[in-house]
Amino acid sequence: MSSELSALVPVLFGHATFQQLNAGCELGLFELLDTDGPLPAGTVAETLGLSRRSTDILLLGTTALGLTEVAGGEYRNGAPVAAVFRHGLWPVLRDIVQYQDRIAYLPAADYVESLRTGENVGIRHFPGTTRDLYSRLAAVPGLEELFYRGMHAWSQLSNPVLLAQHDLARARRVLDVGGGDAVNAVALARAHPSLRVTVLDRPGALEVARKTIAEAGLEDRVETYPADIFADPYPPGHDCVLFAHQLVIWSPEQNLALLRKAYDALDPEGRVLVFNAFTDDDRTGPLYAALDNVYFTTLPFRHSTIYRWADCEQWLREAGFTDVGRTAASGWTPHGVVSGRRPA
Numbered sequence: 001m002s003s004e005l006s007a008l009v010p011v012l013f014g015h016a017t018f019q020q021l022n023a024g025c026e027l028g029l030f031e032l033l034d035t036d037g038p039l040p041a042g043t044v045a046e047t048l049g050l051s052r053r054s055t056d057i058l059l060l061g062t063t064a065l066g067l068t069e070v071a072g073g074e075y076r077n078g079a080p081v082a083a084v085f086r087h088g089l090w091p092v093l094r095d096i097v098q099y100q101d102r103i104a105y106l107p108a109a110d111y112v113e114s115l116r117t118g119e120n121v122g123i124r125h126f127p128g129t130t131r132d133l134y135s136r137l138a139a140v141p142g143l144e145e146l147f148y149r150g151m152h153a154w155s156q157l158s159n160p161v162l163l164a165q166h167d168l169a170r171a172r173r174v175l176d177v178g179g180g181d182a183v184n185a186v187a188l189a190r191a192h193p194s195l196r197v198t199v200l201d202r203p204g205a206l207e208v209a210r211k212t213i214a215e216a217g218l219e220d221r222v223e224t225y226p227a228d229i230f231a232d233p234y235p236p237g238h239d240c241v242l243f244a245h246q247l248v249i250w251s252p253e254q255n256l257a258l259l260r261k262a263y264d265a266l267d268p269e270g271r272v273l274v275f276n277a278f279t280d281d282d283r284t285g286p287l288y289a290a291l292d293n294v295y296f297t298t299l300p301f302r303h304s305t306i307y308r309w310a311d312c313e314q315w316l317r318e319a320g321f322t323d324v325g326r327t328a329a330s331g332w333t334p335h336g337v338v339s340g341r342r343p344a
């Protein structure tokens with residue numbers, strides 16, 4: 001029985017598990033061990049400016065979790081953290097951890113109340129009276145920047161499956177609905193040198209987007225279009241409409257409305273692409289989607305959730321799209337693309 005019950009440890013202390021990772025990031029432990037490791041605890045304490053007691057507590061936590069390793073009294077990064085550095089993903093992981101810490105963490109404590117009421121109760125942590133997180137971002141200085149730095153990292157981590165879509169190799173002009181800071185628009189324009197992209201979003205998001213586009217030197221091929229995704233018409237002349245990390249926010253009815261708008265805006269033979277994480281059709285996982293759903297339940301909007309692949313495919317068919325298909329990513333996140341064609 002005791003070994004069965006030990007599976008409860010990382011669950012019971014889930015909040016503490018994240019805080020060990022967060023502390024290792026914030027205090028500079030992993031960066032130090034990457035550049036100078038292996039190091040004895042005393043040198044870690046001295047270099048990080050921590051007491052020996054704090055250092056021992058932190059190293060115990062990170063080592064027990066496999067985030068660091070010790071041999072002969074010297075510490076180095078553990079396999080998952082070392083792999084993040086080796087693949088050049090450290091800035092991406094650091095921004096994602098910061099997003100979890102500063103945006104998702106406190107609202108997650110409102111999970112029970114959110115399930116009870118069916119409301120995104122965690123939004124109370126951000127000032128405002130509107131019911132979705134995005135329209136509240138502008139009210140807190142620095143929040144828009146913090147949010148899009150995190151979203152940028154999530155997209156960068158997961159968008160290779162989108163960039164590899166065959167439909168995009170054939171496309172001429174993409175409308176990126178709710179395109180945020182243009183992370184995917186810029187990546188698409190880089191991957192497909194003759195592609196033009198229009199990023200449609202709120203004015204606040206587009207301020208950040210224009211910086212991303214200018215930094216990439218892509219002002220000639222990536223443009224911005226301020227509009228409300230529900231209330232305003234979509235600009236014509238696009239043969240591909242992309243919803244990236246968008247249909248996880250809204251209800252099935254709202255998603256159907258968005259897909260119908262995309263259908264009407266598309267050229268005949270145009271494609272729609274839905275890119276985000278998906279839940280298995282049999283509702284058994286994956287773990288990533290199951291746990292990320294705490295964020296979606298507590299924060300973005302009252303209907304936000306990671307839907308099943310089959311749900312998304314069904315909405316596309318209902319909106320009139322044909323040739324509906326799915327492509328799952330091969331990475332460690334359950335991202336993928338559901339695509340469809342507007343018949344001629």
Ligand SMILES: C[S@@+](CC[C@H](N)C(=O)[O-])C[C@H]1O[C@@H](n2cnc3c(N)ncnc32)[C@H](O)[C@@H]1O
Nearest residue numbers: 134151155178179180201202205228229244245
């Ligand atoms: C989760 S973010 C995704 C950003 C980007 N597509 C990505 O994948 O990184 C959702 C985006 O939808 C935008 N959005 C939400 N509601 C909107 C509305 N009513 N009109 C325009 N944009 C909206 C937000 O401003 C935000 O940039």
